[in-house]
Amino acid sequence: MxxxxxxxxxxxxxxxxxxxxxxxxxxxxxxxxPEWILPGPVRIARTFAGTLPLMLKHGQTTMAECLVGFVAAIILAFMIALVMDEITPVKKAVYPIMVASQTVPIISVAPLFIIWFGYGVLPKIIVVILVCFFPIASSLLGGLAGVDREYLELFRSMGAGRLQTLRMVKLPLALPAFFSGLKISASYSVMGAVIGEWLGAKEGLGTYMTLSQHSFQVDRVFAAIVAITLLSFALVAAVGWAERMVIPWSRLRDE
Known part of the structure:
Protein backbone atom coordinates (compact mmCIF):
# COMPACT_ATOMS: atom_id res chain seq x y z
CA MET A 1 0.00 0.00 0.00
CA PRO A 34 0.76 34.34 -33.19
CA GLU A 35 4.07 32.75 -32.26
CA TRP A 36 5.71 36.13 -31.76
CA ILE A 37 3.23 36.76 -28.93
CA LEU A 38 2.97 33.32 -27.29
CA PRO A 39 4.51 30.23 -28.87
CA GLY A 40 3.30 26.80 -27.87
CA PRO A 41 5.36 24.20 -26.00
CA VAL A 42 6.02 22.26 -29.22
CA ARG A 43 7.50 25.34 -30.91
CA ILE A 44 9.56 26.13 -27.80
CA ALA A 45 10.90 22.56 -27.69
CA ARG A 46 11.93 22.76 -31.35
CA THR A 47 13.65 26.10 -30.79
CA PHE A 48 15.40 24.73 -27.71
CA ALA A 49 16.72 21.76 -29.67
CA GLY A 50 17.73 23.92 -32.64
CA THR A 51 19.62 26.49 -30.57
CA LEU A 52 21.08 24.03 -28.06
CA PRO A 53 24.76 24.56 -29.06
CA LEU A 54 24.37 28.34 -28.73
CA MET A 55 22.58 28.07 -25.40
CA LEU A 56 25.20 25.67 -24.08
CA LYS A 57 27.81 28.31 -24.83
CA HIS A 58 25.84 30.99 -22.97
CA GLY A 59 24.85 28.52 -20.26
CA GLN A 60 28.49 27.74 -19.45
CA THR A 61 29.09 31.41 -18.67
CA THR A 62 25.99 31.65 -16.49
CA MET A 63 26.83 28.41 -14.67
CA ALA A 64 30.38 29.59 -13.97
CA GLU A 65 29.06 32.84 -12.47
CA CYS A 66 26.54 30.88 -10.40
CA LEU A 67 29.06 28.40 -9.02
CA VAL A 68 31.71 30.97 -8.11
CA GLY A 69 29.17 33.30 -6.49
CA PHE A 70 27.38 30.44 -4.74
CA VAL A 71 30.57 28.97 -3.25
CA ALA A 72 31.75 32.44 -2.16
CA ALA A 73 28.35 33.08 -0.53
CA ILE A 74 28.54 29.75 1.32
CA ILE A 75 31.99 30.50 2.72
CA LEU A 76 31.10 34.07 3.69
CA ALA A 77 27.72 33.15 5.22
CA PHE A 78 29.18 30.19 7.12
CA MET A 79 31.93 32.27 8.71
CA ILE A 80 29.69 35.21 9.60
CA ALA A 81 26.95 32.96 11.02
CA LEU A 82 29.47 31.21 13.28
CA VAL A 83 30.83 34.53 14.55
CA MET A 84 27.32 35.89 15.13
CA ASP A 85 26.32 32.76 17.03
CA GLU A 86 29.36 32.88 19.29
CA ILE A 87 29.47 36.64 19.91
CA THR A 88 26.08 38.08 20.85
CA PRO A 89 26.99 41.80 20.38
CA VAL A 90 28.10 41.02 16.82
CA LYS A 91 24.78 39.28 16.17
CA LYS A 92 22.81 42.25 17.53
CA ALA A 93 24.81 44.65 15.37
CA VAL A 94 24.97 42.67 12.13
CA TYR A 95 21.61 40.88 11.92
CA PRO A 96 19.49 44.07 11.47
CA ILE A 97 21.85 45.13 8.67
CA MET A 98 21.41 41.72 7.02
CA VAL A 99 17.62 42.02 7.21
CA ALA A 100 17.67 45.62 5.94
CA SER A 101 19.81 44.58 2.97
CA GLN A 102 17.01 42.29 1.82
CA THR A 103 14.58 45.19 1.52
CA VAL A 104 16.64 46.77 -1.28
CA PRO A 105 15.71 45.32 -4.71
CA ILE A 106 18.80 43.75 -6.23
CA ILE A 107 17.83 45.11 -9.66
CA SER A 108 18.28 48.64 -8.29
CA VAL A 109 21.82 48.18 -6.98
CA ALA A 110 23.14 45.86 -9.69
CA PRO A 111 23.76 48.77 -12.15
CA LEU A 112 26.15 50.27 -9.61
CA PHE A 113 28.33 47.17 -9.80
CA ILE A 114 28.45 47.54 -13.58
CA ILE A 115 29.61 51.16 -13.15
CA TRP A 116 32.19 50.28 -10.51
CA PHE A 117 33.55 46.99 -11.87
CA GLY A 118 32.76 47.04 -15.60
CA TYR A 119 31.05 44.47 -17.80
CA GLY A 120 33.12 41.45 -16.77
CA VAL A 121 32.07 38.53 -14.59
CA LEU A 122 32.83 40.23 -11.25
CA PRO A 123 29.57 42.26 -11.06
CA LYS A 124 27.54 39.10 -11.78
CA ILE A 125 29.39 37.17 -9.09
CA ILE A 126 28.74 39.97 -6.59
CA VAL A 127 25.02 39.90 -7.42
CA VAL A 128 24.95 36.12 -6.92
CA ILE A 129 26.68 36.51 -3.55
CA LEU A 130 24.15 39.13 -2.46
CA VAL A 131 21.09 37.06 -3.35
CA CYS A 132 22.53 33.84 -1.86
CA PHE A 133 24.13 35.14 1.33
CA PHE A 134 21.08 35.90 3.48
CA PRO A 135 19.18 32.57 3.10
CA ILE A 136 22.33 30.61 3.94
CA ALA A 137 23.42 32.78 6.87
CA SER A 138 19.95 33.09 8.41
CA SER A 139 19.24 29.35 8.06
CA LEU A 140 22.53 28.34 9.65
CA LEU A 141 22.13 30.94 12.38
CA GLY A 142 18.64 29.65 13.15
CA GLY A 143 19.90 26.07 13.20
CA LEU A 144 22.71 26.92 15.61
CA ALA A 145 20.38 28.88 17.88
CA GLY A 146 17.81 26.07 17.86
CA VAL A 147 20.10 23.41 19.35
CA ASP A 148 18.65 21.98 22.56
CA ARG A 149 20.34 23.54 25.58
CA GLU A 150 20.40 20.17 27.34
CA TYR A 151 22.83 18.81 24.74
CA LEU A 152 25.13 21.77 25.22
CA GLU A 153 25.05 21.53 29.01
CA LEU A 154 25.72 17.79 28.85
CA PHE A 155 28.83 18.24 26.71
CA ARG A 156 30.09 21.11 28.83
CA SER A 157 29.61 19.04 31.98
CA MET A 158 31.86 16.42 30.38
CA GLY A 159 34.61 19.01 29.98
CA ALA A 160 34.10 19.85 26.30
CA GLY A 161 35.30 23.28 25.20
CA ARG A 162 33.45 25.70 22.96
CA LEU A 163 35.20 24.47 19.82
CA GLN A 164 34.48 20.82 20.64
CA THR A 165 30.85 21.62 21.42
CA LEU A 166 30.51 23.49 18.15
CA ARG A 167 32.12 20.71 16.11
CA MET A 168 30.43 17.73 17.78
CA VAL A 169 27.01 19.10 18.76
CA LYS A 170 25.94 22.42 17.29
CA LEU A 171 27.14 22.02 13.71
CA PRO A 172 25.77 18.48 13.18
CA LEU A 173 22.38 19.49 14.59
CA ALA A 174 22.34 22.71 12.53
CA LEU A 175 23.18 21.00 9.23
CA PRO A 176 19.55 20.29 8.19
CA ALA A 177 18.71 23.99 8.52
CA PHE A 178 21.94 24.90 6.74
CA PHE A 179 21.10 22.70 3.75
CA SER A 180 17.58 24.12 3.62
CA GLY A 181 19.13 27.54 3.14
CA LEU A 182 21.50 26.11 0.53
CA LYS A 183 18.60 24.75 -1.53
CA ILE A 184 16.88 28.14 -1.55
CA SER A 185 20.10 29.94 -2.46
CA ALA A 186 20.92 27.43 -5.20
CA SER A 187 17.84 28.49 -7.14
CA TYR A 188 18.48 32.16 -6.34
CA SER A 189 22.03 31.95 -7.70
CA VAL A 190 20.87 31.42 -11.28
CA MET A 191 18.42 34.30 -10.96
CA GLY A 192 21.18 36.56 -9.63
CA ALA A 193 23.52 35.72 -12.50
CA VAL A 194 20.80 36.31 -15.09
CA ILE A 195 19.88 39.67 -13.55
CA GLY A 196 23.52 40.72 -13.72
CA GLU A 197 23.69 39.66 -17.37
CA TRP A 198 20.54 41.60 -18.22
CA LEU A 199 22.26 44.81 -17.21
CA GLY A 200 25.35 44.26 -19.31
CA ALA A 201 27.37 41.26 -20.42
CA LYS A 202 28.94 39.76 -23.52
CA GLU A 203 27.75 36.20 -22.87
CA GLY A 204 25.27 34.37 -20.68
CA LEU A 205 21.66 33.26 -20.75
CA GLY A 206 20.56 36.70 -19.57
CA THR A 207 22.31 38.29 -22.54
CA TYR A 208 20.79 35.67 -24.85
CA MET A 209 17.32 36.50 -23.50
CA THR A 210 17.86 40.24 -23.97
CA LEU A 211 19.00 39.84 -27.57
CA SER A 212 16.07 37.53 -28.34
CA GLN A 213 13.62 39.94 -26.74
CA HIS A 214 14.89 42.89 -28.77
CA SER A 215 14.45 40.89 -31.98
CA PHE A 216 10.95 39.69 -30.93
CA GLN A 217 12.05 36.04 -30.98
CA VAL A 218 9.73 35.03 -28.17
CA ASP A 219 10.31 31.33 -28.75
CA ARG A 220 14.00 31.86 -27.98
CA VAL A 221 13.12 33.79 -24.83
CA PHE A 222 11.04 30.84 -23.64
CA ALA A 223 13.81 28.42 -24.63
CA ALA A 224 16.23 30.43 -22.49
CA ILE A 225 13.73 30.29 -19.61
CA VAL A 226 13.69 26.50 -19.97
CA ALA A 227 17.50 26.44 -19.85
CA ILE A 228 17.54 28.66 -16.75
CA THR A 229 14.96 26.41 -15.08
CA LEU A 230 17.02 23.32 -15.86
CA LEU A 231 20.13 24.97 -14.41
CA SER A 232 18.23 25.82 -11.22
CA PHE A 233 16.92 22.27 -10.92
CA ALA A 234 20.43 20.90 -11.45
CA LEU A 235 21.91 23.07 -8.70
CA VAL A 236 19.11 22.25 -6.25
CA ALA A 237 19.49 18.54 -7.05
CA ALA A 238 23.25 18.78 -6.47
CA VAL A 239 22.65 20.36 -3.06
CA GLY A 240 20.11 17.64 -2.26
CA TRP A 241 22.65 14.97 -3.19
CA ALA A 242 25.28 16.65 -0.99
CA GLU A 243 22.77 16.74 1.87
CA ARG A 244 22.14 13.00 1.57
CA MET A 245 25.89 12.36 1.60
CA VAL A 246 26.70 14.65 4.53
CA ILE A 247 23.65 14.00 6.71
CA PRO A 248 22.17 10.64 5.64
CA TRP A 249 19.88 10.60 8.67
CA SER A 250 17.82 13.39 7.08
CA ARG A 251 16.78 10.97 4.32
CA LEU A 252 15.70 8.39 6.92
CA ARG A 253 13.73 11.08 8.71
CA ASP A 254 11.92 12.08 5.51
CA GLU A 255 11.06 8.45 4.77
Missing part, protein backbone atom coordinates in the same frame (compact mmCIF):
# COMPACT_ATOMS: atom_id res chain seq x y z
CA UNK A 2 2.79 2.38 0.95
CA UNK A 3 4.70 1.51 -2.24
CA UNK A 4 1.72 2.27 -4.48
CA UNK A 5 1.17 5.55 -2.65
CA UNK A 6 4.84 6.46 -3.17
CA UNK A 7 4.57 5.75 -6.90
CA UNK A 8 1.42 7.87 -7.13
CA UNK A 9 3.14 10.75 -5.32
CA UNK A 10 5.98 10.63 -7.85
CA UNK A 11 3.63 10.55 -10.83
CA UNK A 12 1.40 13.45 -9.77
CA UNK A 13 3.91 16.31 -10.41
CA UNK A 14 4.90 15.26 -13.97
CA UNK A 15 1.25 14.52 -14.76
CA UNK A 16 0.28 18.05 -13.70
CA UNK A 17 3.10 19.53 -15.80
CA UNK A 18 2.01 17.53 -18.85
CA UNK A 19 -1.58 18.65 -18.34
CA UNK A 20 -0.54 22.31 -18.18
CA UNK A 21 1.57 21.93 -21.33
CA UNK A 22 -1.29 20.20 -23.16
CA UNK A 23 -3.75 22.96 -22.21
CA UNK A 24 -1.18 25.58 -23.22
CA UNK A 25 -0.55 23.98 -26.62
CA UNK A 26 -4.26 23.43 -27.25
CA UNK A 27 -5.13 26.99 -26.25
CA UNK A 28 -2.48 28.51 -28.52
CA UNK A 29 -3.66 26.44 -31.49
CA UNK A 30 -7.39 26.92 -30.83
CA UNK A 31 -7.11 30.69 -30.33
CA UNK A 32 -4.60 31.01 -33.21
CA UNK A 33 -2.24 33.13 -31.12
Missing amino acids: RKSKSIADKLIPPACILLILAVWEGGVRWLAI
Whole structure:
Protein backbone atom coordinates (compact mmCIF):
# COMPACT_ATOMS: atom_id res chain seq x y z
CA MET A 1 0.00 0.00 0.00
CA ARG A 2 2.79 2.38 0.95
CA LYS A 3 4.70 1.51 -2.24
CA SER A 4 1.72 2.27 -4.48
CA LYS A 5 1.17 5.55 -2.65
CA SER A 6 4.84 6.46 -3.17
CA ILE A 7 4.57 5.75 -6.90
CA ALA A 8 1.42 7.87 -7.13
CA ASP A 9 3.14 10.75 -5.32
CA LYS A 10 5.98 10.63 -7.85
CA LEU A 11 3.63 10.55 -10.83
CA ILE A 12 1.40 13.45 -9.77
CA PRO A 13 3.91 16.31 -10.41
CA PRO A 14 4.90 15.26 -13.97
CA ALA A 15 1.25 14.52 -14.76
CA CYS A 16 0.28 18.05 -13.70
CA ILE A 17 3.10 19.53 -15.80
CA LEU A 18 2.01 17.53 -18.85
CA LEU A 19 -1.58 18.65 -18.34
CA ILE A 20 -0.54 22.31 -18.18
CA LEU A 21 1.57 21.93 -21.33
CA ALA A 22 -1.29 20.20 -23.16
CA VAL A 23 -3.75 22.96 -22.21
CA TRP A 24 -1.18 25.58 -23.22
CA GLU A 25 -0.55 23.98 -26.62
CA GLY A 26 -4.26 23.43 -27.25
CA GLY A 27 -5.13 26.99 -26.25
CA VAL A 28 -2.48 28.51 -28.52
CA ARG A 29 -3.66 26.44 -31.49
CA TRP A 30 -7.39 26.92 -30.83
CA LEU A 31 -7.11 30.69 -30.33
CA ALA A 32 -4.60 31.01 -33.21
CA ILE A 33 -2.24 33.13 -31.12
CA PRO A 34 0.76 34.34 -33.19
CA GLU A 35 4.07 32.75 -32.26
CA TRP A 36 5.71 36.13 -31.76
CA ILE A 37 3.23 36.76 -28.93
CA LEU A 38 2.97 33.32 -27.29
CA PRO A 39 4.51 30.23 -28.87
CA GLY A 40 3.30 26.80 -27.87
CA PRO A 41 5.36 24.20 -26.00
CA VAL A 42 6.02 22.26 -29.22
CA ARG A 43 7.50 25.34 -30.91
CA ILE A 44 9.56 26.13 -27.80
CA ALA A 45 10.90 22.56 -27.69
CA ARG A 46 11.93 22.76 -31.35
CA THR A 47 13.65 26.10 -30.79
CA PHE A 48 15.40 24.73 -27.71
CA ALA A 49 16.72 21.76 -29.67
CA GLY A 50 17.73 23.92 -32.64
CA THR A 51 19.62 26.49 -30.57
CA LEU A 52 21.08 24.03 -28.06
CA PRO A 53 24.76 24.56 -29.06
CA LEU A 54 24.37 28.34 -28.73
CA MET A 55 22.58 28.07 -25.40
CA LEU A 56 25.20 25.67 -24.08
CA LYS A 57 27.81 28.31 -24.83
CA HIS A 58 25.84 30.99 -22.97
CA GLY A 59 24.85 28.52 -20.26
CA GLN A 60 28.49 27.74 -19.45
CA THR A 61 29.09 31.41 -18.67
CA THR A 62 25.99 31.65 -16.49
CA MET A 63 26.83 28.41 -14.67
CA ALA A 64 30.38 29.59 -13.97
CA GLU A 65 29.06 32.84 -12.47
CA CYS A 66 26.54 30.88 -10.40
CA LEU A 67 29.06 28.40 -9.02
CA VAL A 68 31.71 30.97 -8.11
CA GLY A 69 29.17 33.30 -6.49
CA PHE A 70 27.38 30.44 -4.74
CA VAL A 71 30.57 28.97 -3.25
CA ALA A 72 31.75 32.44 -2.16
CA ALA A 73 28.35 33.08 -0.53
CA ILE A 74 28.54 29.75 1.32
CA ILE A 75 31.99 30.50 2.72
CA LEU A 76 31.10 34.07 3.69
CA ALA A 77 27.72 33.15 5.22
CA PHE A 78 29.18 30.19 7.12
CA MET A 79 31.93 32.27 8.71
CA ILE A 80 29.69 35.21 9.60
CA ALA A 81 26.95 32.96 11.02
CA LEU A 82 29.47 31.21 13.28
CA VAL A 83 30.83 34.53 14.55
CA MET A 84 27.32 35.89 15.13
CA ASP A 85 26.32 32.76 17.03
CA GLU A 86 29.36 32.88 19.29
CA ILE A 87 29.47 36.64 19.91
CA THR A 88 26.08 38.08 20.85
CA PRO A 89 26.99 41.80 20.38
CA VAL A 90 28.10 41.02 16.82
CA LYS A 91 24.78 39.28 16.17
CA LYS A 92 22.81 42.25 17.53
CA ALA A 93 24.81 44.65 15.37
CA VAL A 94 24.97 42.67 12.13
CA TYR A 95 21.61 40.88 11.92
CA PRO A 96 19.49 44.07 11.47
CA ILE A 97 21.85 45.13 8.67
CA MET A 98 21.41 41.72 7.02
CA VAL A 99 17.62 42.02 7.21
CA ALA A 100 17.67 45.62 5.94
CA SER A 101 19.81 44.58 2.97
CA GLN A 102 17.01 42.29 1.82
CA THR A 103 14.58 45.19 1.52
CA VAL A 104 16.64 46.77 -1.28
CA PRO A 105 15.71 45.32 -4.71
CA ILE A 106 18.80 43.75 -6.23
CA ILE A 107 17.83 45.11 -9.66
CA SER A 108 18.28 48.64 -8.29
CA VAL A 109 21.82 48.18 -6.98
CA ALA A 110 23.14 45.86 -9.69
CA PRO A 111 23.76 48.77 -12.15
CA LEU A 112 26.15 50.27 -9.61
CA PHE A 113 28.33 47.17 -9.80
CA ILE A 114 28.45 47.54 -13.58
CA ILE A 115 29.61 51.16 -13.15
CA TRP A 116 32.19 50.28 -10.51
CA PHE A 117 33.55 46.99 -11.87
CA GLY A 118 32.76 47.04 -15.60
CA TYR A 119 31.05 44.47 -17.80
CA GLY A 120 33.12 41.45 -16.77
CA VAL A 121 32.07 38.53 -14.59
CA LEU A 122 32.83 40.23 -11.25
CA PRO A 123 29.57 42.26 -11.06
CA LYS A 124 27.54 39.10 -11.78
CA ILE A 125 29.39 37.17 -9.09
CA ILE A 126 28.74 39.97 -6.59
CA VAL A 127 25.02 39.90 -7.42
CA VAL A 128 24.95 36.12 -6.92
CA ILE A 129 26.68 36.51 -3.55
CA LEU A 130 24.15 39.13 -2.46
CA VAL A 131 21.09 37.06 -3.35
CA CYS A 132 22.53 33.84 -1.86
CA PHE A 133 24.13 35.14 1.33
CA PHE A 134 21.08 35.90 3.48
CA PRO A 135 19.18 32.57 3.10
CA ILE A 136 22.33 30.61 3.94
CA ALA A 137 23.42 32.78 6.87
CA SER A 138 19.95 33.09 8.41
CA SER A 139 19.24 29.35 8.06
CA LEU A 140 22.53 28.34 9.65
CA LEU A 141 22.13 30.94 12.38
CA GLY A 142 18.64 29.65 13.15
CA GLY A 143 19.90 26.07 13.20
CA LEU A 144 22.71 26.92 15.61
CA ALA A 145 20.38 28.88 17.88
CA GLY A 146 17.81 26.07 17.86
CA VAL A 147 20.10 23.41 19.35
CA ASP A 148 18.65 21.98 22.56
CA ARG A 149 20.34 23.54 25.58
CA GLU A 150 20.40 20.17 27.34
CA TYR A 151 22.83 18.81 24.74
CA LEU A 152 25.13 21.77 25.22
CA GLU A 153 25.05 21.53 29.01
CA LEU A 154 25.72 17.79 28.85
CA PHE A 155 28.83 18.24 26.71
CA ARG A 156 30.09 21.11 28.83
CA SER A 157 29.61 19.04 31.98
CA MET A 158 31.86 16.42 30.38
CA GLY A 159 34.61 19.01 29.98
CA ALA A 160 34.10 19.85 26.30
CA GLY A 161 35.30 23.28 25.20
CA ARG A 162 33.45 25.70 22.96
CA LEU A 163 35.20 24.47 19.82
CA GLN A 164 34.48 20.82 20.64
CA THR A 165 30.85 21.62 21.42
CA LEU A 166 30.51 23.49 18.15
CA ARG A 167 32.12 20.71 16.11
CA MET A 168 30.43 17.73 17.78
CA VAL A 169 27.01 19.10 18.76
CA LYS A 170 25.94 22.42 17.29
CA LEU A 171 27.14 22.02 13.71
CA PRO A 172 25.77 18.48 13.18
CA LEU A 173 22.38 19.49 14.59
CA ALA A 174 22.34 22.71 12.53
CA LEU A 175 23.18 21.00 9.23
CA PRO A 176 19.55 20.29 8.19
CA ALA A 177 18.71 23.99 8.52
CA PHE A 178 21.94 24.90 6.74
CA PHE A 179 21.10 22.70 3.75
CA SER A 180 17.58 24.12 3.62
CA GLY A 181 19.13 27.54 3.14
CA LEU A 182 21.50 26.11 0.53
CA LYS A 183 18.60 24.75 -1.53
CA ILE A 184 16.88 28.14 -1.55
CA SER A 185 20.10 29.94 -2.46
CA ALA A 186 20.92 27.43 -5.20
CA SER A 187 17.84 28.49 -7.14
CA TYR A 188 18.48 32.16 -6.34
CA SER A 189 22.03 31.95 -7.70
CA VAL A 190 20.87 31.42 -11.28
CA MET A 191 18.42 34.30 -10.96
CA GLY A 192 21.18 36.56 -9.63
CA ALA A 193 23.52 35.72 -12.50
CA VAL A 194 20.80 36.31 -15.09
CA ILE A 195 19.88 39.67 -13.55
CA GLY A 196 23.52 40.72 -13.72
CA GLU A 197 23.69 39.66 -17.37
CA TRP A 198 20.54 41.60 -18.22
CA LEU A 199 22.26 44.81 -17.21
CA GLY A 200 25.35 44.26 -19.31
CA ALA A 201 27.37 41.26 -20.42
CA LYS A 202 28.94 39.76 -23.52
CA GLU A 203 27.75 36.20 -22.87
CA GLY A 204 25.27 34.37 -20.68
CA LEU A 205 21.66 33.26 -20.75
CA GLY A 206 20.56 36.70 -19.57
CA THR A 207 22.31 38.29 -22.54
CA TYR A 208 20.79 35.67 -24.85
CA MET A 209 17.32 36.50 -23.50
CA THR A 210 17.86 40.24 -23.97
CA LEU A 211 19.00 39.84 -27.57
CA SER A 212 16.07 37.53 -28.34
CA GLN A 213 13.62 39.94 -26.74
CA HIS A 214 14.89 42.89 -28.77
CA SER A 215 14.45 40.89 -31.98
CA PHE A 216 10.95 39.69 -30.93
CA GLN A 217 12.05 36.04 -30.98
CA VAL A 218 9.73 35.03 -28.17
CA ASP A 219 10.31 31.33 -28.75
CA ARG A 220 14.00 31.86 -27.98
CA VAL A 221 13.12 33.79 -24.83
CA PHE A 222 11.04 30.84 -23.64
CA ALA A 223 13.81 28.42 -24.63
CA ALA A 224 16.23 30.43 -22.49
CA ILE A 225 13.73 30.29 -19.61
CA VAL A 226 13.69 26.50 -19.97
CA ALA A 227 17.50 26.44 -19.85
CA ILE A 228 17.54 28.66 -16.75
CA THR A 229 14.96 26.41 -15.08
CA LEU A 230 17.02 23.32 -15.86
CA LEU A 231 20.13 24.97 -14.41
CA SER A 232 18.23 25.82 -11.22
CA PHE A 233 16.92 22.27 -10.92
CA ALA A 234 20.43 20.90 -11.45
CA LEU A 235 21.91 23.07 -8.70
CA VAL A 236 19.11 22.25 -6.25
CA ALA A 237 19.49 18.54 -7.05
CA ALA A 238 23.25 18.78 -6.47
CA VAL A 239 22.65 20.36 -3.06
CA GLY A 240 20.11 17.64 -2.26
CA TRP A 241 22.65 14.97 -3.19
CA ALA A 242 25.28 16.65 -0.99
CA GLU A 243 22.77 16.74 1.87
CA ARG A 244 22.14 13.00 1.57
CA MET A 245 25.89 12.36 1.60
CA VAL A 246 26.70 14.65 4.53
CA ILE A 247 23.65 14.00 6.71
CA PRO A 248 22.17 10.64 5.64
CA TRP A 249 19.88 10.60 8.67
CA SER A 250 17.82 13.39 7.08
CA ARG A 251 16.78 10.97 4.32
CA LEU A 252 15.70 8.39 6.92
CA ARG A 253 13.73 11.08 8.71
CA ASP A 254 11.92 12.08 5.51
CA GLU A 255 11.06 8.45 4.77
